[in-house]
Amino acid sequence: MASEGATSGGSLEDRISKPTEAKPDEDQAKASFTDGASETLNGSKLQEPEYDVEVKLSDLQADPNNPLYSVKSFDELGLDPRIVQGIVALGFRKPSKIQERALPLLMANPPTNMIGQSQSGTGKTAAFVLNILSRLKLDTPEDQKTPQALILAPSRELARQIGGVVKEIGRFLDGLEVAMAVPTEGKRPPRLEASVVVGTPGTVTDLLKKRIFIANKLKVLVLDEADNMLDQQGLGDQCIRVKGMLPKNIQLVLFSATFTPQIREYAAKFAPNANEISLKQEELTVEGIKQFYLDCADDKEKYNVLVKFYGLLTVGSSIIFVQTRQTAAEIERRMVAEGHTVASLTGGVEGSKRDQVIDDFREGRAKVLITTNVLSRGIDVSTVSMVINYDIPELHTPGQGRKADPQTYLHRIGRTGRFGRVGVAVSFVSSREEWQMLMDISKYFDTHIEALQTDDWDELEKKIKKTIKNPRSRADYTSTAQ
Known part of the structure; x- marks a missing residue:
């Protein structure tokens, strides 16, 4: 199996510009009503600070006065009522500040790439999960077994945590299946059969190469903790390799709490023409x-x-x-x-x-x-x-x-x-x-x-x-x- 930290030659910038071409484990992780575990597993509740959110639109003609430029309720997004039921059941009564701005941009059609910078605990995981669930087609048993969204995380633990978030927010969606693509001691199934796959880059690369993970119907790729994923040479190589094996028109969503200027440049190459959304830099502090x-x-x-x-x-x-x-x-x-x-x-x-x-x-x-x-x-x-x-x-x-x-x-x-x-x-x-x-x-x-x-x-x-x-x-x- 591919190592989660294998490396390859060439600079990261070059590799981003020129990408190369290529039944899940039971997950006990419960859900999140913020960015982590459920309340029963000691997750922390969303009590966000006041802060300003900066938005940089890839389309200069985008209209900030459009009623969906920012939303104050989940109903305004036109979400499936079963998804709203799931998010409300987890304690969200209205979108957080980041969600107000991110969700209309994330969920717009045709889909647009996004680079988001937001502290843990501000609802960023729920934001990209809502976007994914809103784009799934679950009408037939075949749809339910076809991977349509992929979330990559830098560690097994974070991948399991995110998988729990997807399951809990989507708990009322009939036919939703979530597969974990993380290193395992057991034998792999012949085919990954789930609508959402959450995993680590090395394992996902391995499953794609072996055709256990068929990615031709994927609509969304999310990189969580994206700065860490692109900054570490091994993980960066694997993320780029994964992207090269996915459909060219896939929506690319990158979220992290921090981005250095250099990694933000790399991120812009990985997810071209992306909308950018962030907390003001001075608010990314250790106060409190x-x-x-x-x-x-x-x-x-x-x-x-x-x-x-x-x-x-x-x-x-x-x-x-x-x-x-x-x-x-x-x-x-x-x-x-x-x-x-x-x-x-x-x-x-x-x-x-x-x-x-x-x-x-x-x-x-x-x-x-x-x-x-x-x-x-x-x-x-x-x-x-x-x-x-x-x-x-x-x-x-x-x-x-x-x-x-x-x-x-x-x-x-x-x-x-x-x-x-x-x-x-x-x-x-x-x-x-x-x-x-x-x-x-x-x-x-x-x-x-x-x-x-x-x-x-x-x-x-x-x-x-x-x-x-x-x-x-x-x-x-x-x-x-x-």
Whole structure:
């Protein structure tokens, strides 16, 4: 099976300009009424901040005064009543700000490409799912078994989560089938038979090549966390390869919380003549999450402090982010040996075991999860009250020394402090170099990261517990709109 990170030659820009030519697993993931799991699986409810949405139309003649340029209710979109029933059942009473602007553009005919930039928790997943469901033809058993839409995500966990969203919003649509195209230990069916396919790029490439996935009737391709998908060379190659095996007139939809200028250029080549919709850049901040750092003498002290943190980590649920699989495995081994209950999930864990780990974490059977950046994006578990950056996220640029990665920091700490809830992020630094990287991140987002003193541990615990337990005021999560 194709690796999710295989690489090929040539620059990403060249490969985007010149693309190459080529029964699902049962998914236990439940739905979302925001960007993640359902309320029963501890997904977070949509309580969006106030913000302005910028729209850049590919057609300069487009009329902003058209009544469908922006909508205030789902009824205005002319959706199938069964789809409206599904979205309302998940807690949406009216479109979010992003949905108000995105949905009329996404659902217009003839279909137009879209590049969307929107924070997690603002309803972007529901937006592209509504577009997909509105375009499905489910009249006959043959229609129901024919893939008509494909959603690509960078990780197995996010793909399963999105699959749950599709199932729940479309729960009243007779004949809707959702197939998961993620790595599996079992034997593949001879044919992927479902109207919507959600998967990871490497597995989808493999299934297309083997003709298990027949794509000639596809109408929509969505890339979620698109900046990550196009920025990582292996994933970017595979996304381009997948696109080259799909119908030429397919609607291309790219969504992410962040886009660097360079990746936005690449995205524009991947999805030409796209409408663009985004939050204003100054609103993509880390406000609303209380950020701290701890100065540790060395790696040994980092681990000792982490062990002392265990009582705080289990106040709610917590995620510990590390740089490598080896570090994750070592921390898990040592903490378990000392009698602490922790779980670990990295790219090295395969298939059903990964599903079990994330499901245990969602449902509260595991309170502390150690992971690499594989879970830094998109995963929505509302009980997460703390994120630990055991290692500062850094960019890998050969020959340029260690450099901070602000975007990954933003995505990591965004796993806590879901809208309306308090979140705490604590970063460990054990060298001058790591401290400088964290200060660079602080400067990048123009935000304050407060030092925690370890000379009085009782006072430190009291401070963090008080932060976690205080309900966030509306001012905290609307401050960026002022």
